[in-house]
Amino acid sequence: MERGYTVFKSIDDLVKRASVVVVAITPQVIDSIMHQIRNALSAETVFLSLTAGIDIKWYQERLGKSCKVIRCMPTITAQVGLGAFAVSRAETVSDNDYKEVERFLSSCGIVEEIPESLMCEVVSINGSAPAYFYHMTRVILEEAVYMGFNESSALRLFAQTMKGSAEMLLNSGMSVEILEDKLRLQGGTTLTALDKMDALGFDCCLKEGVKACVSRCKELGKL
Numbered sequence: 724m725e726r727g728y729t730v731f732k733s734i735d736d737l738v739k740r741a742s743v744v745v746v747a748i749t750p751q752v753i754d755s756i757m758h759q760i761r762n763a764l765s766a767e768t769v770f771l772s773l774t775a776g777i778d779i780k781w782y783q784e785r786l787g788k789s790c791k792v793i794r795c796m797p798t799i800t801a802q803v804g805l806g807a808f809a810v811s812r813a814e815t816v817s818d819n820d821y822k823e824v825e826r827f828l829s830s831c832g833i834v835e836e837i838p839e840s841l842m843c844e845v846v847s848i849n850g851s852a853p854a855y856f857y858h859m860t861r862v863i864l865e866e867a868v869y870m871g872f873n874e875s876s877a878l879r880l881f882a883q884t885m886k887g888s889a890e891m892l893l894n895s896g897m898s899v900e901i902l903e904d905k906l907r908l909q910g911g912t913t914l915t916a917l918d919k920m921d922a923l924g925f926d927c928c929l930k931e932g933v934k935a936c937v938s939r940c941k942e943l944g945k946l
């Protein structure tokens with residue numbers, strides 16, 4: 724433990740020694756490690772699953788009804804301490820177990836407890852959402868370069884603007900409608916841009932993307 728972590732030679736050894744086991748593998752391979760986990764799991768072990776689409780019932784069917792499962796949908800932004808974790812728990816998870824996991828997740832982001840029935844829906848607003856933003860950034864940057872900007876200069880301007888916009892949404896006390904309305908000046912540039920995007924189906928594209936994301940999450944749970 725000199726470096727603050729220990730490397731185990733097998734999943735079996737790791738699960739036997741851990742009070743909380745974090746499962747962060749893809750839905751496509753999770754079934755293949757279940758038997759190793761089942762043999763090593765104690766009644767006290769808390770199982771924190773980050774795997775999209777896999778529900779609490781799925782774990783209970785493989786590990787037993789009494790297993791303590793917390794399902795979590797994380798975001799890649801935890802890497803910079805700004806994670807947004809959506810969690811739900813099995814009835815077998817005590818408040819103390821839950822608080823321990825919440826404390827651990829809170830070290831790198833915010834934690835919201837949500838009904839398990841919304842765990843696939845939430846992927847579309849947290850887990851996958853950073854990619855929507857990165858994709859939008861790529862499109863905007865492409866246009867910026869076309870207009871003559873240096874790419875890194877445009878990136879700094881755009882990303883800082885988005886960071887500030889998110890900060891205002893979270894901490895200004897103003898609603899998203901009020902904030903948008905503040906920019907919708909009659910005859911102004913912003914309104915012209917929003918009208919053009921609206922006419923080309925921007926809102927509809929976003930809604931359809933969100934729906935596709937949720938559907939895929941549900942399919943992953945059935946693989």
Ligand SMILES: NC(=O)C1=CN([C@@H]2O[C@H](COP(=O)(O)OP(=O)(O)OC[C@H]3O[C@@H](n4cnc5c(N)ncnc54)[C@H](OP(=O)(O)O)[C@@H]3O)[C@@H](O)[C@H]2O)C=CC1
Nearest residue numbers: 747748749750752755756773774775796797798799850851
């Ligand atoms: N990426 C994201 O932003 C988000 C991901 N998620 C969820 O997190 C989970 C992991 O995603 P992500 O980290 O991106 O995926 P990666 O493919 O980057 O990582 C998968 C990990 O699983 C390990 N692994 C694969 N097969 C086995 C196995 N048989 N036994 C043990 N370990 C194995 C891999 O180890 P090795 O490298 O050694 O092969 C790798 O560390 C997914 O379920 C995804 O739905 C949720 C929200 C956001």
Ligand SMILES: O=C(O)[C@@H]1CCC=N1
Nearest residue numbers: 775846849850851852
């Ligand atoms: O794309 C995926 O399947 C995972 C879930 C959320 C983000 N990445």
